Amino acid sequence: MELEAAMFDMDGVLFDSMKNHAKCWHETMAHFGMDLPEWEAYMHEGRTGAGTINLVSVRQRGHEASEDEIGRIYQYKSDLFNQCPKAVRMPGAYELLQKVKASGVVPMVVTGSGQKTLLERLNRNFPGIFHEELMVTAFDVKYGKPNPEPYLMGMEKYRKVLSAAGKETVAPNHFIVVENAPLGVEAGVAAGVFTIAVNTGPLPDDALLSQGADLLFHSMQELCDEWEMVVNRLKN
Numbered sequence: 001m002e003l004e005a006a007m008f009d010m011d012g013v014l015f016d017s018m019k020n021h022a023k024c025w026h027e028t029m030a031h032f033g034m035d036l037p038e039w040e041a042y043m044h045e046g047r048t049g050a051g052t053i054n055l056v057s058v059r060q061r062g063h064e065a066s067e068d069e070i071g072r073i074y075q076y077k078s079d080l081f082n083q084c085p086k087a088v089r090m091p092g093a094y095e096l097l098q099k100v101k102a103s104g105v106v107p108m109v110v111t112g113s114g115q116k117t118l119l120e121r122l123n124r125n126f127p128g129i130f131h132e133e134l135m136v137t138a139f140d141v142k143y144g145k146p147n148p149e150p151y152l153m154g155m156e157k158y159r160k161v162l163s164a165a166g167k168e169t170v171a172p173n174h175f176i177v178v179e180n181a182p183l184g185v186e187a188g189v190a191a192g193v194f195t196i197a198v199n200t201g202p203l204p205d206d207a208l209l210s211q212g213a214d215l216l217f218h219s220m221q222e223l224c225d226e227w228e229m230v231v232n233r234l235k236n
């Protein structure tokens, strides 16, 4: 099969931002009287903000947060995050994206993040790589990861672009997912897509492999170095 599009998660894959996210989640929930330890934030990585807030709220208060409260909590967390030092590009990420594009594969972003400055930031850090119509963010999805919805929507967006160009639709085996989080791997696998885990955080490899990851690398640089091998393996 020919690989057509590669769907990249953002935090912990394109940006080295998970430490900041974990710290901000902990401080935000403490401010609203709830407890979410930093280590636990890595377990929920990939969920929508509302999903994480409700999970903690149900556990600690016995009920979900109201829509209004979710808005205030997520705003607080976003404000804190924006005050953090800007997370840098993950080493090897831009080189990989350029390789992906040069090999004729379309790079896409599929993220649970709802930062308003997201597109501008992606374009500044990865110039010439991404297209707005081929991005899935928190604004697009209802359930978020680990539900396959974000990746199903990513494939749908790609097919819409194909259809507008008068081209035939493509099956899930023409896509890959690149993820660093267990819930993200779970979502990619559930969407029926070949899923590559990149273990850039504190979790053991098995946390990703046990969710069904098809391949695992330990950094974006390593995936970048092995990109030709990945493409060849998918062809056979």
Ligand code: CA
Binding pocket: 009, 010, 011, 012, 013, 045, 046, 179, 180, 181, 184
């Ligand atoms: Ca991630």
